[in-house]
Amino acid sequence: MPIDRELLEILACPDEHHAPAREEGEYLVCTQCRKRFPIRDGIPVMLLEEALPPA
Numbered sequence: 001m002p003i004d005r006e007l008l009e010i011l012a013c014p015d016e017h018h019a020p021a022r023e024e025g026e027y028l029v030c031t032q033c034r035k036r037f038p039i040r041d042g043i044p045v046m047l048l049e050e051a052l053p054p055a
Contacts, residue, residue: 003042019031036054038050
């Protein structure tokens, strides 16, 4: 399920960089550090503990 565009515009990486995140498949990906945050049931999980390293 795609994320609402208005929500996607305000989401940013929770790490110190605070760079915007973009949707890539089943993840939101930080445009700076490339950490991947899972999207579960259409809800982005923006917790550093849940982030996956860059692919």
